Amino acid sequence: MTTPPLQRTSATFLGMPAFPKAARAALADTQQRRNLAHATATIRAKRAAVVGEVEDWEGLRVAGAAAKDDALHHLAERLEQLEANLTARGATVHWARDAEEANRIVVDLVRDRGAEEVVKVKSMVTQEIELNEALEEAGVSAWETDLAELIVQLGHDRPSHILVPAIHRNRAEIREIFLREMAAVGRPAPADLTDEPARLAEAARLHLREKFLRAKVAISGANFAVADTGTLVVVESEGNGRMCLTLPETLISVVGIEKVVPTFDDLATFLQLLPRSSTGERMNPYTSMWTGVAEGDGPQDVHVVLLDNGRTAALADPDGREALRCIRCSACLNVCPVYERTGGHAYGSVYPGPIGAILNPLLRGTGSDVDASLPYASSLCGACFEACPVRIDIPSLLVRLRSRVVDQSSRRSPEALAMRAAAWTFADHRRFEAAQRAATTGGRLLGGRTVRTVPGLGAWAQARDVPTPPRETFRQWWARTHDDEETT
Amino acid sequence: MTDRHAAREEILARIDAATADIAAGVPREIPPQPRTVSTADLDPELMLEFVGALVDYRARVVVRPPEEVAEAVAEVLAEARSVVVPAGLDRSWLSLLEHVEIREDEALSPAELDTVDAVVTAARVGIASTGTIVLDHAPDQGRRAITLVPDHHVCVIRVEQVVADVPDAVSLLDPTRPLTWISGPSATSDIELNRVEGVHGPRTLDVVIVADED
Numbered sequence: 001m002t003t004p005p006l007q008r009t010s011a012t013f014l015g016m017p018a019f020p021k022a023a024r025a026a027l028a029d030t031q032q033r034r035n036l037a038h039a040t041a042t043i044r045a046k047r048a049a050v051v052g053e054v055e056d057w058e059g060l061r062v063a064g065a066a067a068k069d070d071a072l073h074h075l076a077e078r079l080e081q082l083e084a085n086l087t088a089r090g091a092t093v094h095w096a097r098d099a100e101e102a103n104r105i106v107v108d109l110v111r112d113r114g115a116e117e118v119v120k121v122k123s124m125v126t127q128e129i130e131l132n133e134a135l136e137e138a139g140v141s142a143w144e145t146d147l148a149e150l151i152v153q154l155g156h157d158r159p160s161h162i163l164v165p166a167i168h169r170n171r172a173e174i175r176e177i178f179l180r181e182m183a184a185v186g187r188p189a190p191a192d193l194t195d196e197p198a199r200l201a202e203a204a205r206l207h208l209r210e211k212f213l214r215a216k217v218a219i220s221g222a223n224f225a226v227a228d229t230g231t232l233v234v235v236e237s238e239g240n241g242r243m244c245l246t247l248p249e250t251l252i253s254v255v256g257i258e259k260v261v262p263t264f265d266d267l268a269t270f271l272q273l274l275p276r277s278s279t280g281e282r283m284n285p286y287t288s289m290w291t292g293v294a295e296g297d298g299p300q301d302v303h304v305v306l307l308d309n310g311r312t313a314a315l316a317d318p319d320g321r322e323a324l325r326c327i328r329c330s331a332c333l334n335v336c337p338v339y340e341r342t343g344g345h346a347y348g349s350v351y352p353g354p355i356g357a358i359l360n361p362l363l364r365g366t367g368s369d370v371d372a373s374l375p376y377a378s379s380l381c382g383a384c385f386e387a388c389p390v391r392i393d394i395p396s397l398l399v400r401l402r403s404r405v406v407d408q409s410s411r412r413s414p415e416a417l418a419m420r421a422a423a424w425t426f427a428d429h430r431r432f433e434a435a436q437r438a439a440t441t442g443g444r445l446l447g448g449r450t451v452r453t454v455p456g457l458g459a460w461a462q463a464r465d466v467p468t469p470p471r472e473t474f475r476q477w478w479a480r481t482h483d484d485e486e487t488t
Numbered sequence: 489m490t491d492r493h494a495a496r497e498e499i500l501a502r503i504d505a506a507t508a509d510i511a512a513g514v515p516r517e518i519p520p521q522p523r524t525v526s527t528a529d530l531d532p533e534l535m536l537e538f539v540g541a542l543v544d545y546r547a548r549v550v551v552r553p554p555e556e557v558a559e560a561v562a563e564v565l566a567e568a569r570s571v572v573v574p575a576g577l578d579r580s581w582l583s584l585l586e587h588v589e590i591r592e593d594e595a596l597s598p599a600e601l602d603t604v605d606a607v608v609t610a611a612r613v614g615i616a617s618t619g620t621i622v623l624d625h626a627p628d629q630g631r632r633a634i635t636l637v638p639d640h641h642v643c644v645i646r647v648e649q650v651v652a653d654v655p656d657a658v659s660l661l662d663p664t665r666p667l668t669w670i671s672g673p674s675a676t677s678d679i680e681l682n683r684v685e686g687v688h689g690p691r692t693l694d695v696v697i698v699a700d701e702d
Contacts, residue, residue, distance in 0.1 A: 003505075004502035004505065004506055035680070038680065038681075039680065039681050042681045043681060072507075073507060073510045074507075075503045075507060076500045076503040076504055076507070079499075079500070079503070080500070089664070094492055094495075095492060095495040095496040095499055096495060097495050097498055097499060101495060145688070146678070147676045147678040147679070147687060148676075148678035151678070164677070164678055164681065165678075166678060167681075170680055171679055171680055174679055197679040197680065197682040197684045198684045200679055200684075201676055201679065201684040201686070201687050202686075204687070205686070205687055205688060208688065209602070209688070212598070212688070213598045213599050213602060226663070229663040229664070231663050237674070237675050237676055237677070237687075238674050238675070238676045238687035238688050238689070239636065239674035239687055239688035239689025239690075240687070240688045242632070242636050242668065242688070242689060243636065243688050243689075245632075246632040246633050246636055247598045247633060247636075247637075257499070257503075264658065264661075264663045265655075265658060265659070267658055268654050268655035268657075268658040268659075269655075271654050271658070271669075272653075272654050279677065281671075282541060282544075282617065282618040282619065282671070283615075283618035283619070283620045283654075283669070283671040284671065285545075285670070285671050285672055285673070285674055285675050285689070286668065286669065286670060286671075286674065286689060287667075287668070287669035288632075288666075288667070288668055288669075289663070289666065289667040289668075289669075290666045290667075291663055291664050291665075291666070294625070294665070294666045296595070296631070297625055297631045297632055297633075297666055298631070298632055298633070298666060306499070308499045308502065312499065312502035312503055312505075312506045313506075315503065315506040315507065316502075316505065316506035318509055321506075
C-alpha cells in the first residue's frame, strides 16, 4: 500500500487564489478588520484570565497532547475498539474514505427515513465535506442551528472562524440579514427587530424553535469519540446542540477519525483544556455525552460515520501527524497577528488561521496555489504554539512545509535564480565591489526616497519597504578617507 | 453492506501503512492524572468556590437545610403556572407549590414540553472549580428533553454531591448513561462576542444547594 490519498479540494475552494492575493482583498475591508480586531482582543483577554486560574496548565497541555498522540499512534486499534463499543450499545457505524462517500451515506440515511429536512449541530467536518450542499441536491433542507452558523447560512456567506463563524459580521449586518432572509425559510424576524444582541438572539430562538420541535433527523459532528466506552461528546454554548442530540428520532454523527481519545478519563483533561482555550470560559454552558442508544431517552436510531478524507495522508507524515491532535479550539486564530488582519476567508478552507495553514496542506497536499501559499501565511512569531492546548508546534511545521513547497517548485524560480546570482557575486571580491558600486549609484539617484518596487523582487518588496541603498559603501568610504594606508 | 466493509478495510489498511514507522505497544508516556475525591460537605472552601462560579455564570443560587427545600422550590417557582417533574423526584420538594400544575413526565412530546413553564430535577454531581452541574438522567433527573425545552430549570443538589474539579466528576460518572453538563443558563457570544443568556436552552437556572446549617 502506497501513501494514502489526499483530500480532494472541494468545488468551493477550487481555484482559490494564493493567500497573499486573497488577503489583500480582505485587508481592504475596514469593517471586517475592526470587527476582527475587537473580537480577537476580547477573547484573548478572557482566555488569558481563565488559563491563569489553572494551577498546572502546562501539565494539562502535556497530558492532552499525550492522550491524542496515544490515540493517533494506535489509531487502527482505537477505531476498532470505538466501533465495537458503539455497536454493542445499539449504534450503527459507517466508514467513509472521502467526502463523497460520507455524503452518500448520510443522504441515503436521511432519504430512507423519508425526511425532507434535517437540523444540524455546528460541525466543522460537515462543512469540510460540504454535506449541506449534498443534502440540498437530494432535495433535503439542512438547517444550521448554531446562531453564528445561522447568520452565515442566511447571509449566503462562508464561515471565517472555527469558533465564531460569523466573527466578520457586526450587529447591524446581522439585523439586516435576519430581516431580509428569515421569512423565506421559516418564521420571519419580528418587524421591529433592533440590533441589540439580546433581541437578535431572541429572533433566532423563535425562528429555530419550530424547527427543533418538528425535526425527525439531526446531524452532528463530535468533539471527542471515546474508544474505551463508545461515548461521543459535543461541547456547545447555546443549547441548539442539546436540542438536536435529544429531540429527533434519528441522529447521524459525522466524526473525523482523528477525534478519537483513548479513555473516558481523558475527557477530564480535554474538558479543562477546551473551554478555557476556546471561549475563555471555565466551562462552556452545555456538554452532551451519549453512548449509542439510551433506552427511552433521546434518539433511538443512532448512526456514526467515521471519516478519513485525507486524514490518513496527514497521519503518514511523521512530522505532520501531530497536527491531527487539533481539538478545533481556535486559540491559535485568536492570537495570530496575520489572522487578526486578514480574517478567515483568505485561507481557502473551513480551517483558517495557523492551524489551517498546516492542516490544509497536510490534508490536501501543496499542489494548488492556495495550499502552496498557506505555509507562508505566517510571521512565525510562535504565539500559536504557546496558545495551543495540545502543544502542536505550528511554527516548526510551517517551516517544514515551506521547504516542501520550495523543493516542489522548479530550480528556475525567481528566488532560486536570485540566490544563485548572489552566490556567484559574493564568491569573488571584484564582483562584489562592482555590485556594490552599482547599488550606491542607484542610492544616489534615489536621493533617500523609499523603494517599494524592485524589478524581480515583486512579492517580497510589495510587503516591505526596501532600504534605500547607501550613497557610499564602507569600502568606498575607507578608500576615500585612508588614501595614505595600504588597502587590499 | 459490502461497500461499508470495503471502506472500513481500506481505511484501516491506510492507517496501518501511515503508522508503520511507529513501534507497536509503546506504553503511553503520561498516564491520566490520579484523583482524590473530596466533597463540599467536608471542605467548606469547595462550597464557596461552587457558589462563586455558579453566580459568575448568572445562575441563581440558594443554600438551604434539607427541611427547607420545599420552601426554596416554592420561592423560585413563584411565577410558574406549570412544572414538569421526573418520575423519580422526591415529591416532598413540591409540597409547598400552590397554583402550579405539576405534570409528571410520561414521554411528553417536545411540543407538549414547550407549553410547560419550568422543570425541577435532582443532579448527579457538581463541580466547584467551574460551577458545573452534571446530570446522568437517573430517575430523579428524568429524560434529557425535560431539562431542555422548558424555559426555567430548578436543580436541587446536595452539598455532598459537590466535588473539587473536572477529573473528580469524570471519575464518578457512568459512561454508559447519557450525560449533560450544565454551567449556567444557555448562552451565546456569537454577536460581536457579547454574551447573551437564554438562546435555545433554559433562560433561567436556579440551583438549590441542600446543606445542613452548622
